[in-house]
Amino acid sequence: MMRIGVAALALALAGPAIAAEAPPLEGGATFISPMGEPFRSTDGLSGAEHWFREADADHDGRITREEMRADAERFFKKLDQDGDGEIGPDEITRYETEIAPEIRVASTMGDMSLAKTDDQGNVTPPPYPTRLGAGRFGYLDMPEPIITADTNMDRAITRAEFDTAAFRRFKMLDTDGDGAITRAELPKLSAKAATSFGHGHGGGGGGGRGGRGHGRH
Ligand SMILES: [Ca+2]
Ligand SMILES: [Ca+2]
Ligand SMILES: [Ca+2]
Numbered sequence: 001m002m003r004i005g006v007a008a009l010a011l012a013l014a015g016p017a018i019a020a021e022a023p024p025l026e027g028g029a030t031f032i033s034p035m036g037e038p039f040r041s042t043d044g045l046s047g048a049e050h051w052f053r054e055a056d057a058d059h060d061g062r063i064t065r066e067e068m069r070a071d072a073e074r075f076f077k078k079l080d081q082d083g084d085g086e087i088g089p090d091e092i093t094r095y096e097t098e099i100a101p102e103i104r105v106a107s108t109m110g111d112m113s114l115a116k117t118d119d120q121g122n123v124t125p126p127p128y129p130t131r132l133g134a135g136r137f138g139y140l141d142m143p144e145p146i147i148t149a150d151t152n153m154d155r156a157i158t159r160a161e162f163d164t165a166a167f168r169r170f171k172m173l174d175t176d177g178d179g180a181i182t183r184a185e186l187p188k189l190s191a192k193a194a195t196s197f198g199h200g201h202g203g204g205g206g207g208g209r210g211g212r213g214h215g216r217h
Contacts, residue, residue, distance in 0.1 A: 022061060022182065024049040027189030030102055032137040034068075034169040035162070036145030037075045038100040047137075048189055062180035065170055072166035076159060079146065087146060087157040095146050103134040103144060139187050140169060 024045055031039040031047025033055075039047035055063045055071040063071075079087045079095055087095070096103065116124045133143030142148045149165035150157045173181045 022184055025052055025183055025186060025189070026191065028137070028191050030137050031189075032100060032103060032134040032145065033071070033075070034138065034140055034145070034173060035072045035075050035166060036095070036100065036103075036134060037071075037078075038102060038137075046189070046191070048139075048186070052183060052186075062182055063170075064180045065167070068166050068170040068181070069163060072162055073159075076162050085159055087162070089155045092146055092155065092157075096144065100134065102137060139173060139189070 025048040027046035027048040029041045029047055031041070031051055033039060033051045037051070039050045041047045041050050052063065053059070055067055057067050057070060076087070079091055079099070081091055081094065082088075118124070131141055131143075134145050135141040135143055138145075145165075146157060149162050151161050151164065170181065171177075173186060175185045
């Protein structure tokens with residue numbers, strides 16, 4: 001896509017000018033943050049870089065535990081539309097269908113663009129699972145990052161559960177355990193990964209625990 005070319009060019013041009021600092025994060029225009037928030041970049045920077053800049057509130061190049069907590073809290077307020085302190089079933093559905101429809105699982109069999117067809121026309125899907133849902137667009141392999149935070153499985157996510165999830169995800173990404181996430185320790189995202197198969201292959205379930213697609217908002 002054109003956007004990838006522009007992003008690559010922007011990174012190449014930005015490189016020498018800010019050599020003293022970490023270069024902008026790589027990745028595609030669409031990014032799902034560790035707490036599940038979608039970032040859709042249109043300016044050539046990766047969606048991941050937009051998330052990092054927003055989460056790193058004091059712009060010191062390090063996302064601390066407190067900054068991660070604030071990032072989670074800010075998104076929690078967006079998700080908790082009725083303000084009752086929980087992300088309830090309808091708000092989960094709204095997340096999956098309106099806020100971040102990209103995460104809907106395309107296939108539980110893997111990326112069908114990698115399927116092999118023999119000379120009799122028999123199709124063999126890739127035998128390995130590729131990342132699903134939101135995992136295709138972010139650092140953590142979680143198909144549905146909101147549901148994943150529902151630790152007591154009652155289809156509502158409290159503020160405390162969301163904060164616990166933020167802490168766990170923070171620790172997963174702070175790989176050197178120094179109390180901050182830096183650009184250098186985040187996994188590399190390929191620009192292609194997030195665009196390799198768009199949504200709309202006819203969702204194969206997975207991800208959430210039922211209850212999706214009732215069209216209630
Ligand atoms: Ca910071
Ligand atoms: Ca609510
Ligand atoms: Ca660290």
